Amino acid sequence: MFKECAIGANGHQKLLYLCAILLFMACSHSSEAFDPLDPFGNITIKWDVMSWTPDGYVASVTMNNYQMYRHIMTPGWTLGWTWAKKEVIWSIVGAQATEQGDCSKFKGNVPHCCKKSPTVVDMLSGVPYNQQFANCCKGGVVASWGQDPLAAVSAFQISVGLAGTSNKTVKLPKDFVLLGPGPGYTCGPAKIVPSTVFFTPDHRRKTQVLMTWTVTCTYSQFLASKYPTCCVSFSSFYNQTITPCPSCACGCHNKNDCIMSDSKKLSTKGVNTPRKDNAPLLQCTHHMCPIRVHWHVKINYRDYWRAKIAITNFNYRLNYTQWTLVAQHPNLNNITQVFSFDYKPLVPYQSINDTGMFYGMKFYNDLLMEAGPVGNVQSEILLRKDKTTFTLKQGWAFPRKIYFNGDECKLPPPDSYPYLPNSAFGVLPPAPFIIAMVVTNEQAFFHEDGA
Template sequence: MGFLLPILLGVFLLFTATPPSLSQLPPEIDPPAPAPISPSELCNGIFLSYTFILGRQIPPNDTTDQPYRFESVLTVLNNGREELKEWRVFVGFQHHEILTSASDAIIVNGTDLPAPVGNGTIFAGYPVSDLKTAIQTAGDLKQMTATIELVGTQFMVAPPAIPLPSNISLVNDGWSCPEPTATPLSKRQITTCCIRDPTFEVNTTTITDKFLPRQPGDLTIMYDVIRAYDQNYLAEVTMENHNPLGRLDHWELSFDWMREEFIQKMQGAYPTVVDATKCIFGPQSQIYTGLDFADVLTCERRPIIVDLPPTKAEDPVLGKIPSCCRNGTILPRTMDPSKSASIFTMQVAKMPPDFNRSALSPPQNWRIKGTLNPDYSCGPPVRVSPTLYPDPSGMPTNKTSFASWQIVCNITHAKTETPKCCVSYSAFFNDSIIPCNTCACGCVSETRRTCSAKTPSLLIPPDALLVPFENRTSLTVAWNALKHKTIPNPMPCGDNCGVSINWHIATDYRGGWTARITIFNWGEIDFPDWFLAVQMKKPAIRGFEKAYSFNASLLSIEGGVNNTIFMEGLPGLEYLVAERDELDPKKNLRVPGKQQSVIQFSKKLTPGINVPERDGFPAKVIFNGEECLLPDVLPLASGGRRNGFDTMVLLCMVIFVVALVI
């Protein structure tokens, strides 16, 4: 029994002891909080993010406009069910940024880096432009994601301020992106999730679709590989004009080789500079050891290509290409469908690691321009279905290119663009001409030292229209003195336009009215196959009947509205010659090239039309595709029609005053 006593005592103490307090109990360990869900995981479409990495001050020190280096990352992730082909993302930069580097992407409009992007810009993927889905790749993020590292300069955003863009959005057709928001855990990032727009009609696509459909544009360029070899290929470049008012004269085409390619031969066009120096002193000479580089056309990374003259059209080496050799003229289809395209071929030599028949990569950053033509902005090359060609054997079959890319170019209307032509106004009820605006087509700094670029242009007499601006000063001063107008000092600068158009209200009577239009070519270049388009206000355009000396017709544009009179020269008058010397050497004046016609309007369908005050003047004038600058004011009736006797008296007085000055 003695051995049981300690056991019983232990049991008694166990039940009678004070229970421990809660503070004496071992603390319970809470389960770890779940990790925050990433915004990308909640997106079932195209996830976009812009992350600011760092910023630091860079020289020079300027408290009024201090520059800062910035580094950021743009991410495009395909979380949807369909492959995203040729992705394009808009980034709304807003701090006067200058972009100096962008990895795995290019700027869509072909701008070279460094580039000002302070008003926002659109990026496209390069060299990988398509993003596959998780379904296609079993969740391989490398094939689903594009990560673009951006480096550049911005202004007046000192740390710790975090400069973020105003917007990021997917530009591809058929996608809708809500306004981006900042992530909850970071003020350095904005994100958005783009989904398919349910109202957008999408062609049924499958996982096997390889190419995007061809897109419309004002001007399209096809880059077709028609022969492919291990070390080179033959490409055919086709430029087609689809805009009824678009046009190119003396076109210049440029692009960037991205993989050290160079051009060996060409037909139908030629580089502006033939030079193989960069190949001889570059890696190309180490690869092509047996090649005579004296026969290579150009090794420029960005060559400039121009059309050949008509004399080379049948040249067996340089010509013999359809739709080539027209001095770079591409007309609208409304004028001549056979002249609405231009074609050339070039043999392109490749560099390692692309020594493979299937390793084909088109050049990037395409640009095209002409003389006194509209400005074009071109997108990146987009892989499309192979182009079909008629079989050269004559068989009723088609051959296809090995690979085809489409570049779409559209006419731009940026506010900063300087016009290349201008319009002056005159009317039968006012004997003064309202000339083109001061510096209508720009003013160089040297000119501004002797004239005023801000003073409005002065009224001129009718005969001054035929005189070059630098020779009409005495006429202008005398005319304004007779009109009791203040003559500024310094005098206003000229318009500096190569082409000017005068719109003159000739008559206005009960049954109709007429206008006389005159085109002046003050430049050094002739304009073959010129055209002029005049858009009128609705009341006036319904009364258009005919033009007497031009081939004129109504053109349906802007949603099918017939509001444009399209005019071109009659047979034998299609040439607008350049400015030339006066036949009389004693006058020592230059004479502009000129074309003129009277346009007839009826009032039968336009009762109540107000010709003198507003309806008789154009809303827009376009010469060879370039929109011309209109005057800011209209001629005043000045109490009624001025008769011919008064005008003749004033003209005689002007001539008398000028004679006294001389």
């Protein structure tokens, strides 16, 4: 197509414009799910045929989350596909189909699911031992690879009937759909790959499965929601001005259903209960975002500087489990200490170390509670100055990008950042003045109005 465009566009300007538009659309579509901070991130679903049965096979289905900072939180993943023939699911261990479908043609032994396009979900923890499978039964919650590689996997075993009993007669399922726990993932076609090799339980002998195919799913924030899901606000010790989240940063489509922080409705029974459609119940704010991240430039030392990060939840219906926060800033290559979050540098390109992931300490602050008095987590970071680049001028001390749970947050426009007063170019104000300013700023940005 593009070759024909190039040839025909020599004397036709309109055709050239049309070709340019087509090229742009093609490139945009192919890069929809590309994340420059996690260029190789994906979820890979692998089917390993372990044995043949009289009318089909038994397979182990493993879901590996190779995304560095995007995890699947409650209510967990949902996996669907369409059978290539008239297959049925005789049984599943470690998961279950959401519907059985029409199995009326079967007498006696009835399949677990007869739907042409089944939908499967993970089991909850606490199921009987004989219904469990390795890496199953976590309610569909899957950690990100960067946060916890051992927990970044989910699996179940499936027995498929009416499917063929050899590599030549089995047809691969198609049209895979992954939801986790909302839309956003796009899955490619199943592809046959070399059979998985593994060790026997005594680790003395290698064996391999009978057949393996994989499916790769990638995430696109644009497909997940046309609105951002978080926003960022700024403040600093050298300026009393607080730069708030942009108005309607996450869209104002929820403004008619929000609740004021002092509303009596908050004492209503069930107000914090999640809904099946995951619809939020937001605190009324000017930004109307479920999550606000605040970055406060706190102190400037001779060789170091200090920033404070606070994450506030404005959604009354959702606790954020195993949350992650990714920041991009040129001085993160010299981060010295993180005081109450865990931290891991992310280096998508070997020559650049300007991106890092913050996440909660296990059993301490890895759960971000719903909106209310305890609906926030916070930490401070200490960074060593790079003498060649460090400055407080022109908003340099503020992050270039912020992601929460893998979604990019809306930042204020650069011309609204707290500016450095002229007097600050020389000697900094005395310590008591700085401390008073910090206290004032922190009280302001923790105020419930969500500024």
